[in-house]
Amino acid sequence: MKTKVSLFQADLDNRDCTVIDLRVRLEAVTMTQELWHSKIESNDNASKLLCMTVAALLESSDVLLVGADDGTLYAFDPSQTMGKGSQSTADDLVLQKRLLHPVLQLLAGRFKSSSTELQIAVLHPRSIAVYAVTARGDKFADEYRDMNLELLYERILSHSAHSFISGPLGDDERSYLSLDGVVYLFEQEINTYSHYLPSFLLPGPICYSKIMGNFVTFNSAWQVQSFKYDRLLLNASRKENPDGNTKEERHYLLPEWTFLIGERAIEIDTVDVPQSSVTLVVLGEQNLFLFNSKGLLSAMKRLDYVPNCLHLYGTDGNGAARFLVATEDGAMLFYDNISLRWAAKLPFSPLNLRLATIGSLKGVIVALSSDGELLCSYLGTVPYLEQTMIRRSCEPNYGSRLSTMKELTSQMKHLKARLEAAKEQPLQENLSMRCAVVEALEQDNGEKNNIDEEEPMPLFKIQVVLSKNGIVNDVMLTFHSSTFVHVIPPVTLLPAIDDRDVRYFSVYQTPGRVPTERSLILNATYLNATGKRRVLVNEVNLPLEKFYAKCPGKKTATHKVTIEINRPPVSIDRLFPEFRITTEELEKWDNCIGLRLLYGKVQPVVILTSKTAFVYYASLCITSRVNVHARSEPYA
Numbered sequence: 072m073k074t075k076v077s078l079f080q081a082d083l084d085n086r087d088c089t090v091i092d093l094r095v096r097l098e099a100v101t102m103t104q105e106l107w108h109s110k111i112e113s114n115d116n117a118s119k120l121l122c123m124t125v126a127a128l129l130e131s132s133d134v135l136l137v138g139a140d141d142g143t144l145y146a147f148d149p150s151q152t153m154g155k156g157s158q159s160t161a162d163d164l165v166l167q168k169r170l171l172h173p174v175l176q177l178l179a180g181r182f183k184s185s186s187t188e189l190q191i192a193v194l195h196p197r198s199i200a201v202y203a204v205t206a207r208g209d210k211f212a213d214e215y216r217d218m219n220l221e222l223l224y225e226r227i228l229s230h231s232a233h234s235f236i237s238g239p240l241g242d243d244e245r246s247y248l249s250l251d252g253v254v255y256l257f258e259q260e261i262n263t264y265s266h267y268l269p270s271f272l273l274p275g276p277i278c279y280s281k282i283m284g285n286f287v288t289f290n291s292a293w294q295v296q297s298f299k300y301d302r303l304l305l306n307a308s309r310k311e312n313p314d315g316n317t318k319e320e321r322h323y324l325l326p327e328w329t330f331l332i333g334e335r336a337i338e339i340d341t342v343d344v345p346q347s348s349v350t351l352v353v354l355g356e357q358n359l360f361l362f363n364s365k366g367l368l369s370a371m372k373r374l375d376y377v378p379n380c381l382h383l384y385g386t387d388g389n390g391a392a393r394f395l396v397a398t399e400d401g402a403m404l405f406y407d408n409i410s411l412r413w414a415a416k417l418p419f420s421p422l423n424l425r426l427a428t429i430g431s432l433k434g435v436i437v438a439l440s441s442d443g444e445l446l447c448s449y450l451g452t453v454p455y456l457e458q459t460m461i462r463r464s465c466e467p468n469y470g471s472r473l474s475t476m477k478e479l480t481s482q483m484k485h486l487k488a489r490l491e492a493a494k495e496q497p498l499q500e501n502l503s504m505r506c507a508v509v510e511a512l513e514q515d516n517g518e519k520n521n522i523d524e525e526e527p528m529p530l531f532k533i534q535v536v537l538s539k540n541g542i543v544n545d546v547m548l549t550f551h552s553s554t555f556v557h558v559i560p561p562v563t564l565l566p567a568i569d570d571r572d573v574r575y576f577s578v579y580q581t582p583g584r585v586p587t588e589r590s591l592i593l594n595a596t597y598l599n600a601t602g603k604r605r606v607l608v609n610e611v612n613l614p615l616e617k618f619y620a621k622c623p624g625k626k627t628a629t630h631k632v633t634i635e636i637n638r639p640p641v642s643i644d645r646l647f648p649e650f651r652i653t654t655e656e657l658e659k660w661d662n663c664i665g666l667r668l669l670y671g672k673v674q675p676v677v678i679l680t681s682k683t684a685f686v687y688y689a690s691l692c693i694t695s696r697v698n699v700h701a702r703s704e705p706y707a
Contacts, residue, residue: 100402100414104451106435107149109163111137111443112603123439125427126179126189128204128218133427134165135437135445136191138174143167144193146218149447150430166218167606172196180237183223190223194235199257200225217594219551226257233274238281254286254324266324270294280341282350283364285327289336295353296326297366328366334358338381342392349392349408354381361392361408372409376402382424395436397421403436415451419444501541501599506611507534509575529577530617533558535593537565537572542600550576551592555584556613558591578613580670586618614649617669621650624665624677640680 111121120140128134132150139145146166172195182190182201191202202220230253252271256264272291279286285297302324334355342349349369351362359372377399385393391407398404401420405413421438429435429447438446509532535548546565550558559577578591595607643664644652652664662682667675 100416101451103403103415103417103436103448105418105446105448106429106432107163107447109147109445111139111145111445112601119441119443120173120175121422121439121441121443122174122176123423123425123437123445124177124179125425125437126191127428128179128189132430134218135427135447136177136179137439137445138177138193140173142170142173144170144174144177144220147445164604166220167604168220169606170195170200172198175232176234178235178237182237191220192235192237194232196231198225198227199232199235217549228255234277236277236279236286238279238286254288268296268324269326270296276336276339278339278341280350280364281343282341282345287339287341287351289339289353293331293333293335295330295332295336295339295351295360295362297328298324299327302327330360330362330366330368332358332360337378340381340383340394342383342386344386344390347386347390347392349390352381352383352392352394354378354396359396359406359409370409376400379421380424382426384426395424397424397438403438413450417446417448419446500605500607501539502543502546502595502597502605502607503538503540504593504595504607504609505536505538506593506609507536508532508611508614509534529559529579530556531578531614533576533578533591533593533611535574535576537568537574537595539568539570543568544598546595546597548574549594549596551594553586553588553591555581555586555618556591557581580618583671585668585671585673586613589613589615615647616649619666620669621647621652621656622665622667622675623660624663624675624679643678643680646678646680 111119122138124136125133126136128146129148132148135147135149137145137147144166145164147163148165149163170193174193175196176194178192178194179189180192181187182192183203188203191204193200193202201223203223205219205221231251233251251274252268254266254268254277256266268288268290270290270292275289275291277286277288283297284300286300287295287297290296332353332355334357336353336355338354340352340354342352348363349361350364351366353360353362355374356378357374359374360368361370363369379397379399381394381396383392383394387393387407391410394406396404396406397417397420399420401417403415403417403421403424404411405415417438419438419440419442422441423439425437427435427437427447432449435447435449438444438448440446537546544567546568548563548565550561556578559579563574563576565572589612591611591613593609593611595609597605597607599605642657643662644654644657647664650664663677663679665675665677
């Protein structure tokens with residue numbers, strides 16, 4: 072079979088990439104070539120609910136973010152081993168964090184006011200949380216780096232969540248959240264309005280078009296609906312007061328235009344390019360619909376296969392929309408508007424498709440399956456010689472649906488029984504970790520003699536005792552310290568450990584820094600017998616007496632902070648047992664104590680307990696910030 076091949080440049084999600092334009096029959100399907108792959112394992116055989124997004128969190132490469140229904144958030148950096156083989160390693164997993172609730176969807180954007188960095192928004196069933204992401208590489212182990220999550224804010228939702236989107240509305244970055252019949256509008260960390268959708272029965276896809284200034288959704292009447300953003304502000308059905316109280320009235324929105332497609336919409340996406348002839352692409356169960364900016368149908372194509380997902384990646388020189396459609400059989404079809412340009416075969420049926428820049432490679436295709444397979448690939452030229460995989464499945468009958476429901480009910484009962492058994496018998500880790508604070512001179516005299524006299528002595532040392540109960544390999548200990556102290560070494564790599572391994576870490580004071588917290592976080596990651604990476608987290612409490620010393624307190628200062636409580640105040644000697652305050656000192660200082668910083672020239676803080684009211688008084692000579700609800704007033 073002779074074919075005509077021509078090369079052209081395409082902008083894949085604002086990334087230059089070379090794509091082959093091959094005008095052939097659909098039977099000329101090629102296999103995708105694997106660059107990198109990984110598998111997200113599960114503790115049970117039940118199917119997982121996964122979501123994926125690609126974010127430019129690193130300077131040199133995009134990061135693949137995957138969320139699971141068990142609340143685990145994964146972050147992969149395939150550029151670590153992209154040129155060393157397709158099999159992923161433990162270095163590719165730069166983040167694995169267990170959140171408190173299942174992860175429904177992930178978004179990357181600027182969701183924090185006065186911030187130019189990208190944040191991650193995580194949608195939970197009854198809340199949305201925004202995290203700041205920091206990538207950390209250490210001078211002691213440059214080949215290892217991980218990512219940390221810091222919770223910026225979390226909003227509790229009054230309705231069960233389904234999906235959410237984000238887009239630039241007006242002058243600020245804002246995000247939409249689609250719930251069960253309610254659409255919430257958030258302006259960064261502020262909840263502005265919420266609205267009820269008309270003709271709503273089950274949640275459907277939703278997107279925002281920057282060209283039209285509308286957000287588009289799908290209702291239970293099989294209609295595509297478009298709502299103008301300006302009308303959302305004029306017809307607000309809910310406003311949030313500064314005190315957190317809400318007033319709710321069921322005022323339904325009126326769409327700007329509707330279009331009946333007569334089938335369920337699987338996915339809706341927009342083309343945010345002004346010169347494009349297509350603004351909206353709707354992937355249905357049996358047809359593909361293309362709309363212009365006025366809501367008129369531009370083109371329609373009958374599908375001879377069962378589609379799974381859709382991903383838009385730009386336009387060509389003539390303004391035609393370019394997008395990918397993945398099928399139930401693992402086919403990946405490339406379209407220019409309704410013209411099929413290329414077909415490729417994936418090793419699995421993808422649940423989600425994205426394009427990413429991995430290292431120096433641009434336009435890498437990222438696919439995620441429902442079984443947790445994560446694949447990075449590119450278009451190959453090796454033909455797919457098996458039978459054509461594009462087909463339309465038959466409608467299931469009542470008997471097959473009944474058997475499926477019985478099977479799912481049995482799996483739910485089995486999982487519930489396993490969950491109850493797991494609560495009674497917690498999961499046994501192959502590695503256990505205990506931390507304790509020891510004096511710097513308690514270790515060994517030989518080490519003391521080798522210390523240079525000009526080097527500063529550590530404040531104290533942290534003893535970490537590792538005990539293993541099975542096969543443990545590649546243990547990495549990482550301290551996430553604060554700004555006022557630093558730990559030496561911050562990262563320790565142990566390829567293998569004994570049944571009981573003891574390690575010591577020195578803690579040094581950072582000059583010019585004031586202690587603001589009393590704990591350090593120690594993460595221990597290791598590989599178990601099955602090759603899965605496990606994470607242990609331990610919090611080390613820092614001794615207060617290593618940073619502050621007691622002193623007599625003066626009741627006159629520049630500022631005073633009053634902390635009101637609802638119970639009798641605890642005495643000073645019980646509030647600070649580390650300083651061993653005697654009864655004579657307590658009587659002499661009149662129930663008042665001063666805390667003097669050992670390192671640095673900072674005025675002492677004076678803490679006083681009231682004898683007649685349930686309050687604490689904190690007096691100081693500099694401006695202070697207290698992370699509690701307090702009343703502050705100056706006094707002489």
